[in-house]
Amino acid sequence: MKGLFGRKGSGRRKKEGAASADRGILVFENTSEVIQAERVLKKAGRSVRVMGPPPEIRSGCDLVIEFPLIEELDIVRELRGAAIPPLAVVPVTAPLLAPVDLFHTKDFGDYWMVRAANMKITVAKEDLTIVNVSGGGCPDVPFLAQQMVGKTLTDAPRPRDLGHTLCGYALDLAYEEMLRK
Amino acid sequence: MIGVVGTVPDAAFPLVHGPFALTGGHLRIEGRSVPVNRGTPALLAAAMKASEAIDGPQVYAFLVGDIGKGEGSRRLYAFLTRHLADFDFQVLTFHYLQPDVDWHNKVLFAVDAMKRRPLLIADAGFMYAAKMSGQAPSYDFFTPDVGELAFLADEMAPHPFYTRGFILHQDRKVHDLIQRAYSHHNAARHLLVKGRSDHIANETKVLETVDQPSFEAMEAIGGTGDTLTGLLTVLCAAGLSPPEAAVVAAKANRWTGHFVHPTPATQVAQLIEKIPQALASVLHALPGSSAPPFAP
Numbered sequence: 001m002k003g004l005f006g007r008k009g010s011g012r013r014k015k016e017g018a019a020s021a022d023r024g025i026l027v028f029e030n031t032s033e034v035i036q037a038e039r040v041l042k043k044a045g046r047s048v049r050v051m052g053p054p055p056e057i058r059s060g061c062d063l064v065i066e067f068p069l070i071e072e073l074d075i076v077r078e079l080r081g082a083a084i085p086p087l088a089v090v091p092v093t094a095p096l097l098a099p100v101d102l103f104h105t106k107d108f109g110d111y112w113m114v115r116a117a118n119m120k121i122t123v124a125k126e127d128l129t130i131v132n133v134s135g136g137g138c139p140d141v142p143f144l145a146q147q148m149v150g151k152t153l154t155d156a157p158r159p160r161d162l163g164h165t166l167c168g169y170a171l172d173l174a175y176e177e178m179l180r181k
Numbered sequence: 182m183i184g185v186v187g188t189v190p191d192a193a194f195p196l197v198h199g200p201f202a203l204t205g206g207h208l209r210i211e212g213r214s215v216p217v218n219r220g221t222p223a224l225l226a227a228a229m230k231a232s233e234a235i236d237g238p239q240v241y242a243f244l245v246g247d248i249g250k251g252e253g254s255r256r257l258y259a260f261l262t263r264h265l266a267d268f269d270f271q272v273l274t275f276h277y278l279q280p281d282v283d284w285h286n287k288v289l290f291a292v293d294a295m296k297r298r299p300l301l302i303a304d305a306g307f308m309y310a311a312k313m314s315g316q317a318p319s320y321d322f323f324t325p326d327v328g329e330l331a332f333l334a335d336e337m338a339p340h341p342f343y344t345r346g347f348i349l350h351q352d353r354k355v356h357d358l359i360q361r362a363y364s365h366h367n368a369a370r371h372l373l374v375k376g377r378s379d380h381i382a383n384e385t386k387v388l389e390t391v392d393q394p395s396f397e398a399m400e401a402i403g404g405t406g407d408t409l410t411g412l413l414t415v416l417c418a419a420g421l422s423p424p425e426a427a428v429v430a431a432k433a434n435r436w437t438g439h440f441v442h443p444t445p446a447t448q449v450a451q452l453i454e455k456i457p458q459a460l461a462s463v464l465h466a467l468p469g470s471s472a473p474p475f476a477p
Contacts, residue, residue, distance in 0.1 A: 131445060142219045145190075
């Protein structure tokens with residue numbers, strides 16, 4: 001995921017959101033599968049991006065993977081091999097929504113708080129214990145908070161491994177940003 | 182009676198509904214026990230504490246286990262579409278539920294079929310679905326934080342994760358975001374926007390702001406928005422007008438910090454314990470008030 005989301009002012013979103021005739025999207029059953037598929041494809045060196053789905057297939061808490069259409073056969077084969085075949089493969093015909101790419105960091109003295117989109121994670125500077133997770137509205141947020149709070153950044157499970165929704169995905173971005181601190 | 186609909190972060194937790202008890206930092210319902218440290222259990226605990234403090238209405242919970250896969254939420258949505266018409270609530274609050282526009286619309290139809298339409302509050306995931314459905318004006322209150330307000334203000338965004346940057350950059354211009362949310366019909370009749378200053382607004386203007394007492398650390402504490410929504414739910418059912426209820430709720434939520442002296446590591450359960458004192462402080466300070474106004 002690192003490198004996918006630019007920082008404020010980085011200028012890396014230049015072409016994000018634009019429709020592109022040579023790109024397609026992979027549609028999955030749920031966000032968990034999107035996150036898994038992204039990991040598999042990134043690991044294989046594929047040029048893919050997590051984006052928002054077009055309105056006609058949007059249900060409320062969705063992600064899709066944008067990919068070079070020319071690589072469709074290879075990519076679908078790789079995903080089948082990883083037991084996460086996409087539900088559908090659709091050419092990009094309209095601009096896709098780009099995820100937010102802004103991080104806000106707040107220094108509370110003994111604690112750092114990082115916000116990504118609607119999710120916040122707060123860590124004690126002394127021992128890197130996660131002391132609070134806040135924000136969000138999807139049901140995996142209380143679950144992730146339950147699993148992470150009280151553990152150190154290195155011992156806590158990754159939100160991307162346990163999360164299932166966009167809020168979980170945003171928390172993982174905040175977690176990654178905190179790791180960079 | 183007031184109703185609260187939400188989820189518990191335990192995939193094995195069954196669909197339950199009914200009154201509940203609070204003991205030892207746990208919510209107990211139908212023989213099951215849930216810690217109140219976050220999410221809908223925190224909202225319910227806050228509502229219960231507030232209602233007990235003012236001798237307010239009974240709180241009735243609809244809960245199901247869901248860890249983000251949405252299966253529990255969909256079971257609860259299906260239950261509500263079949264059975265909501267059997268209930269009578271003054272206020273009905275929807276909370277941590279998997280955003281799903283189709284199910285949202287079915288549930289809203291079920292609300293319309295109730296004998297008395299309750300005052301409707303949407304927070305968290307259900308607020309996301311309500312906005313995306315285009316039916317935000319059907320609700321009496323949304324309770325977004327400033328980031329979620331930017332999402333409401335962005336007519337294109339289906340989730341806060343996709344709020345466009347040029348709108349997100351305005352997160353200090355709360356008035357502008359409120360106006361934009363209303364101009365695109367993406368706000369409820371009233372907004373209670375949580376932030377450094379809490380803003381209470383309707384379609385015409387910002388009615389009130391609440392910024393005292395202020396404890397910076399509360400921004401980091403997970404669940405402070407949930408407790409605010411719990412307070413608002415009870416106060417709306419206690420005879421206050423929606424703006425009055427929002428002002429008292431915002432002040433009382435802040436006053437819990439006064440009694441706890443929070444740090445960013447404080448847990449919301451500690452704040453919930455102080456709701457009776459916080460609410461008493463706010464109610465006694467109301468103009469012309471010499472006793473709790475909701476005593477029987």
